[in-house]
Amino acid sequence: MFIDPNTPVEMLEMRKELLGLNDPVILQYFKWLLNLLQGQLGYSFSSYAPVTTIIGERLGPTLLLASASLIFGLLIAIPVGILSAVKQNTKFDYIMTGLSFIGTSIPQFFLGLGLIYICAVQFKLFPTGGMMTLGGPGDFWDRLRHMVLPVFVLGIVIAGKKVRYVRAGMLDVLKMDYLRTANSKGLHPFHVINKHALRNALIPIITVVAMEIPLLLGGSILIEQIFQWPGIGQLTIQSILSRDYPILMGLNLVAALIVLSTNLLTDLLYAAADPRIQYT
Amino acid sequence: MNPITHLLEIDRLQTVFWNGREEVAAIEDVSFSLRAGETIGIVGESGCGKSVTSLSIMRLLGQNGRIRRGEIRFNSRNLVAESEKELRSLRGKEIAMIFQEPMTSLNPVLTIGHQLVEMIRCHTSLSRREAKAYAMEMLKKVGLPQAKDLMSVYPHTLSGGMRQRIMIAMALSCKPRLLIADEPTTALDVTIQAQILELMKSLRKESGAAIMLITHDLGVVAEMADRVVVMYAGQIVEEADVFTLFREPKHPYTQGLMASIPRVQGENERLRAIPGTVPSIRKMPKGCRFHTRCEWAAERCRQEQPQLESVGGEHQVRCWIVQEQASPLPVSANFQHQEAGV
Numbered sequence: 001m002f003i004d005p006n007t008p009v010e011m012l013e014m015r016k017e018l019l020g021l022n023d024p025v026i027l028q029y030f031k032w033l034l035n036l037l038q039g040q041l042g043y044s045f046s047s048y049a050p051v052t053t054i055i056g057e058r059l060g061p062t063l064l065l066a067s068a069s070l071i072f073g074l075l076i077a078i079p080v081g082i083l084s085a086v087k088q089n090t091k092f093d094y095i096m097t098g099l100s101f102i103g104t105s106i107p108q109f110f111l112g113l114g115l116i117y118i119c120a121v122q123f124k125l126f127p128t129g130g131m132m133t134l135g136g137p138g139d140f141w142d143r144l145r146h147m148v149l150p151v152f153v154l155g156i157v158i159a160g161k162k163v164r165y166v167r168a169g170m171l172d173v174l175k176m177d178y179l180r181t182a183n184s185k186g187l188h189p190f191h192v193i194n195k196h197a198l199r200n201a202l203i204p205i206i207t208v209v210a211m212e213i214p215l216l217l218g219g220s221i222l223i224e225q226i227f228q229w230p231g232i233g234q235l236t237i238q239s240i241l242s243r244d245y246p247i248l249m250g251l252n253l254v255a256a257l258i259v260l261s262t263n264l265l266t267d268l269l270y271a272a273a274d275p276r277i278q279y280t
Numbered sequence: 281m282n283p284i285t286h287l288l289e290i291d292r293l294q295t296v297f298w299n300g301r302e303e304v305a306a307i308e309d310v311s312f313s314l315r316a317g318e319t320i321g322i323v324g325e326s327g328c329g330k331s332v333t334s335l336s337i338m339r340l341l342g343q344n345g346r347i348r349r350g351e352i353r354f355n356s357r358n359l360v361a362e363s364e365k366e367l368r369s370l371r372g373k374e375i376a377m378i379f380q381e382p383m384t385s386l387n388p389v390l391t392i393g394h395q396l397v398e399m400i401r402c403h404t405s406l407s408r409r410e411a412k413a414y415a416m417e418m419l420k421k422v423g424l425p426q427a428k429d430l431m432s433v434y435p436h437t438l439s440g441g442m443r444q445r446i447m448i449a450m451a452l453s454c455k456p457r458l459l460i461a462d463e464p465t466t467a468l469d470v471t472i473q474a475q476i477l478e479l480m481k482s483l484r485k486e487s488g489a490a491i492m493l494i495t496h497d498l499g500v501v502a503e504m505a506d507r508v509v510v511m512y513a514g515q516i517v518e519e520a521d522v523f524t525l526f527r528e529p530k531h532p533y534t535q536g537l538m539a540s541i542p543r544v545q546g547e548n549e550r551l552r553a554i555p556g557t558v559p560s561i562r563k564m565p566k567g568c569r570f571h572t573r574c575e576w577a578a579e580r581c582r583q584e585q586p587q588l589e590s591v592g593g594e595h596q597v598r599c600w601i602v603q604e605q606a607s608p609l610p611v612s613a614n615f616q617h618q619e620a621g622v
């Protein structure tokens with residue numbers, strides 16, 4: 001908290017007492033837990049609004065950005081990975097492996113700023129940031145235009161990382177006996193790849209993708225800052241800078257919940273994708 | 281030797297694999313033929329090229345394998361020259377295959393029903409429902425009466441024997457004229473082995489399909505085959521009908537194989553294994569490929585490679601010693617071979 005040095009000491013003390021800041025940390029934590037049980041996360045130090053409301057407002061945009069980026073990334077990674085594996089050691093494979101290497105190693109802030117400079121500043125194709133035009137219509141197309149650049153930046157990195165997993169998974173599956181069986185049945189290669197190989201290749205990829213989700217939220221801190229995206233990431237930076245502990249506690253809780261629920265989701269997806277796995 | 285009566289003719293086939301630096305031949309100069317409805321056994325030690333021969337017929341050699349020389353005529357069509365699309369319409373429909381490992385040959389994430397129906401629908405114009413009914417009929421035919429339940433089951437819940445039955449049902453579902461069985465019973469225990477062989481026999485009678493039975497079990501060959509091809513290090517070393525082969529095996533390698541079969545009446549006679557190991561396909565010995573392990577090997581065997589020559593009728597042997605000892609060949613057989621360029 002930043003405090004005006006002219007504030008009288010008594011007032012400060014009163015304020016501290018009121019906020020419970022004089023209690024031992026353990027006690028403060030238990031109070032926080034107790035409130036949590038009642039669905040209360042306290043109030044922001046800076047805006048005095050309830051933490052749940054503030055985080056709630058920011059959660060939507062972040063989830064939108066993260067899921068759009070994940071989908072965009074996978075839409076690139078899966079077909080490219082499959083083709084790379086099927087055409088192993090061809091020119092296509094080499095080029096794609098090279099591009100995926102670049103995609104993974106390029107720093108996000110650099111790519112983000114570069115794209116803003118080229119696409120938004122120079123060519124004015126897309127807005128430089130924000131979620132919609134202020135005072136504009138705020139309709140679907142407007143929002144979409146605002147999403148293009150941040151989704152691209154986050155998605156390209158995901159694609160770069162996942163292409164290699166998809167390719168490796170596919171190469172493993174392509175060696176399997178049941179693929180030889182599928183080919184010996186006279187099925188069309190498209191069917192063999194998409195029906196017989198892909199489903200098996202995707203099973204190990206589920207984990208890798210699920211592990212990406214927390215990373216994606218971490219990555220969005222930077223991207224939201226660069227693109228002025230009103231999400232959790234931006235809120236995190238703001239709260240750290242203003243030492244808004246109730247908000248930070250709330251954000252940590254949300255992060256923990258997201259990690260736990262992705263783990264649960266992974267297990268459920270596993271069972272759905274692989275009939276050999278059953279939870280009883 | 282009338283070509284019309286042959287369903288499959290393989291002529292001096294050479295299949296090579298690219299190992300990253302060079303192409304090495306996995307099989308070389310492989311020629312044999314198969315009449316409609318006939319069962320041919322292909323025997324030989326592990327790595328001698330049995331599977332490569334069968335995969336060459338299906339042209340399923342993968343990315344780094346290719347047929348470098350020779351012809352495979354199926355129904356007088358040269359499969360080596362056919363387009364991939366043409367071949368696809370033959371696979372499963374005219375030539376079907378069952379594999380050694382029933383545990384891994386079925387796709388773990390697709391139901392049995394799906395795997396049967398997709399094949400049937402690929403080669404026939406049956407509707408989904410008709411194909412399903414037909415698939416269940418096939419399952420019953422291979423001795424799986426609980427067909428209806430099996431359709432929605434995933435492979436991992438089934439035993440090896442059941443899976444192999446399903447593979448057989450699948451392979452026979454489009455009434456192929458040639459069934460290639462690559463060690464169909466090797467991975468199964470003895471009682472199941474006997475059941476599967478029994479099943480194959482009865483289905484053979486019913487469907488009239490020719491069978492190419494790959495195995496390293498001479499007992500299975502004796503049980504099933506009309507004719508036998510013995511392979512060693514990528515080449516055929518002896519070919520004969522099954523009675524001739526068991527009565528008078530000529531090639532020292534075949535004799536060695538025979539001697540290594542455990543016999544019940546064999547008193548206390550010790551099981552004889554062939555000494556030495558198969559040469560690697562990258563370092564084939566000069567001369568006869570078997571001379572390093574052959575007790576009869578003479579100078580000529582070390583220098584010159586023998587050809588597969590008839591030693592009477594359809595009995596052919598690739599061995600200098602046998603060929604030199606053999607009584608002069610009947611003129612007609614000799615003449616035929618020279619004409620064929622063997």
Ligand SMILES: Nc1ncnc2c1ncn2[C@@H]1O[C@H](COP(=O)(O)OP(=O)(O)OP(=O)(O)O)[C@@H](O)[C@H]1O
Binds near residue numbers: 327328331
């Ligand atoms: N895809 C491949 N790439 C490279 N070499 C191969 C390939 N497939 C087979 N070979 C080689 O071809 C040779 C013959 O193999 P093949 O599988 O035909 O033996 P096999 O007689 O079927 O043996 P087994 O009884 O063990 O099944 C082996 O030396 C093997 O290394």
Ligand SMILES: [Mg+2]
Binds near residue numbers: 330331332462
């Ligand atoms: Mg084999």
